[in-house]
Every structure is written in C-alpha cells, then in structure tokens.
Amino acid sequence: MRTVANPPNPFESRHRELLEAPSQVxxxxxSDSTREILSRNESPxxxxxxxxxxxxxxxxxxxxxxxxxxxxxxxxxxxTDFDSKIIVKPQAASLLREAFLKPSWxxxxxxxxxxxxxxxxxxxxxxxxxxxxxxxxxxxxxxGIITKAFLIVRDIDLLRRLHDEAWVQVYVxxxxxxxxxxRKVEPQAPSITRRLDALRILSQAGISTAVxxxxxxPGLNEDDIPEVLRRARDAGATDATYVLLxxxxxxxxxxxxxxxxAFPDRIKKITNRLRxxxxxxxxxxxxxxxxxxxxxxxxxxxQLFEAGRRRAGFPEEEDRPIPHCFRRPGGEQGTxx
Numbered sequence: 251m252r253t254v255a256n257p258p259n260p261f262e263s264r265h266r267e268l269l270e271a272p273s274q275v276x277x278x279x280x281s282d283s284t285r286e287i288l289s290r291n292e293s294p295x296x297x298x299x300x301x302x303x304x305x306x307x308x309x310x311x312x313x314x315x316x317x318x319x320x321x322x323x324x325x326x327x328x329x330t331d332f333d334s335k336i337i338v339k340p341q342a343a344s345l346l347r348e349a350f351l352k353p354s355w356x357x358x359x360x361x362x363x364x365x366x367x368x369x370x371x372x373x374x375x376x377x378x379x380x381x382x383x384x385x386x387x388x389x390x391x392x393x394g395i396i397t398k399a400f401l402i403v404r405d406i407d408l409l410r411r412l413h414d415e416a417w418v419q420v421y422v423x424x425x426x427x428x429x430x431x432x433r434k435v436e437p438q439a440p441s442i443t444r445r446l447d448a449l450r451i452l453s454q455a456g457i458s459t460a461v462x463x464x465x466x467x468p469g470l471n472e473d474d475i476p477e478v479l480r481r482a483r484d485a486g487a488t489d490a491t492y493v494l495l496x497x498x499x500x501x502x503x504x505x506x507x508x509x510x511x512a513f514p515d516r517i518k519k520i521t522n523r524l525r526x527x528x529x530x531x532x533x534x535x536x537x538x539x540x541x542x543x544x545x546x547x548x549x550x551x552x553q554l555f556e557a558g559r560r561r562a563g564f565p566e567e568e569d570r571p572i573p574h575c576f577r578r579p580g581g582e583q584g585t586x587x
Contacts, residue, residue, distance in 0.1 A: 301364025357576020453486020468523030
C-alpha cells in the first residue's frame with residue numbers, strides 16, 4: 251500500500267450527504283494494489299459466495315462493526331484506525347472485468363459489500379462502487395447491496411438497468427428508530443431519516459429494497475424493531491431481516507468502551523442482556539449460532555420482530571430465485587462463427 255498524499259475531503263463534494271457539520275476526524279487514505287477484487291465466502295451460514303469491497307475501513311465509525319479486526323491484517327488498529335485510515339482499491343473495476351472475462355466465472359451473485367460500506371463518503375469522490383456496478387450492468391451480473399448511505403441514490407440509473415436486465419436488491423441498514431441514538435453509535439453515518447429517504451427514493455424508482463435491522467443490541471435497540479419495520483415498510487421496503495450483535499476479536503473492547511461513554515446508565519444492562527442471549531458469553535463465533543441468540547429473552551426478540559413484520563404489512567417470505575442472466579458482451583455474436 252501507498253499513502254495518498256492529499257486525500258479528497260469526502261464532505262466537499264457535489265454528492266455531500268450530511269446536513270450536520272462535517273466530522274473533525276483526520277482522514278488518511280491509502281491505495282491498495284490488490285490483484286483480485288472478489289472475495290470468496292467460505293462461511294456456510296451466509297447466503298452468498300462472492301463479495302466485493304472497494305474500500306477497507308469505514309468512515310461511518312459504527313461502534314459495533316464486525317469488520318474492525320480485518321484492519322489489523324494491514325498493521326492498523328481496530329478502533330479509530332478503522333474509522334479514519336481508509337484503504338481504496340483504484341483498480342477495482344478493471345479487476346472485476348478481468349474476473350468476468352475468465353471462463354470460470356458463471357455469473358454468481360456478488361454482494362457489495364460483505365465487509366465495509368461501499369457507499370461511505372469517499373465513494374462520492376472515487377466512484378469505485380459506481381464503476382464496478384457499471385461492469386456488472388454491462389455483463390448482466392446479479393448484485394446485492396448493503397449500505398447505510400443516502401449516496402446510493404446517485405446510482406439509480408445503474409440500479410434500474412440492473413433491475414431491468416439482470417437482478418438487484420438493496421438492503422438499507424437501519425438498527426435504530428431515532429437519529430439521536432444512532433448518532434451515538436454510528437457517529438459518522440447518515441441519519442436514520444436520510445436512510446429512510448434513500449429507501450423511499452429507490453423503491454419509487456422500482457428497485458427491490460429491504461431493511462436490515464442489524465445489529466440487534468439487546469438492552470439498547472430491541473424496542474425499536476417494530477417502529478423501524480413500520481417506517482421501512484412505509485418507505486417501500488418489501489423484505490426485512492435482522493442479525494444479533496457480534497463482538498468478535500477486538501470489536502468487543504471498541505464496542506464496550508464506546509457504549510460506556512455514550513450510554514453510561516445503560517452499559518450494564520446491555521452487557522447483561524448480551525450474556526443472557528449468548529448463554530453467559532458476550533459473543534459467539536460458531537457457524538449457525540453467531541447471528542442469533544438463544545434463551546427466553548432471544549425468543550422474545552424473535553417474536554417481536556415477527557409480530558412487527560406482520561403489523562407493518564411485509565409480504566410473506568418467499569424464495570426469490572436469481573435468474574441466470576450473465577453474459578459476456580459480444581458472446582452471442584461470437585457463437586455464429
């Protein structure tokens with residue numbers, strides 16, 4: 251990696267999305283000369299195999315982010331380094347094109363991003379996510395997107411093209427019902443209000459949208475679930491999911507320190523509730539157990555979600571098969587010779 255000498259200010263952009271004053275965090279940008287852009291998922295409890303992450307680290311600074319330990323692979327810390335030392339992959343689109351041109355690529359679903367938000371503020375300047383989506387649209391490769399950012403509405407033209415010619419679904423992450431709480435836990439992420447605006451705009455444009463109530467933090471936001479579901483459904487979301495908080499590796503000390511500072515009167519309740527749904531532990535790393543809890547209190551959360559989903563009017567869950575729509579440009583003509 252090399253340091254970018256004069257990194258662009260993500261808040262001085264025509265795509266600026268924060269209405270509040272910009273953060274005072276000192277941003278450092280590094281360039282990654284990676285030779286592969288697709289990450290293969292080997293976890294048996296995740297519903298996708300391939301993910302694409304144009305950025306490492308995330309300016310949103312969410313206290314709970316499970317990706318924090320991955321920053322340690324690069325010699326950085328899982329705390330403020332993860333929030334402010336952002337690694338960009340300038341060759342992301344060309345590497346994706348190379349992957350699609352290989353005979354071994356069959357057009358599997360690609361999730362943006364399996365790790366850090368692909369629409370974090372630097373995307374307004376670098377446009378790496380947009381460039382990769384352009385390649386996906388050209389090859390008609392199905393796409394899933396997970397984001398907190400209003401910036402995604404910039405790319406409605408590409409999302410509509412993917413919707414019409416391939417397959418796309420956008421999950422907007424909304425774990426809290428009010429902006430004040432969200433700002434304490436996700437200090438540099440767009441407000442809940444802006445995320446709901448993004449859901450509404452995308453839905454009205456005909457894009458398939460869903461809400462992700464993630465993570466559920468027992469003792470802090472479980473009571474928000476019904477309202478989040480209602481507001482997301484009103485904004486046009488047609489699906490909803492939720493995931494229990496994970497505190498793997500050094501996520502745990504970062505999370506506990508920041509929660510103690512933000513919620514000194516609730517930190518004991520949060521840790522007690524976590525242990526209650528984790529069988530006495532603060533986290534769980536085993537596959538098929540790490541995303542959900544156990545015990546009476548967790549069953550109550552499950553019931554709260556299901557009841558909130560029904561009351562909000564979400565359609566019944568059903569399998570939505572992803573069509574095989576991938577094609578290499580010029581491939582049809584090439585078969586004539």
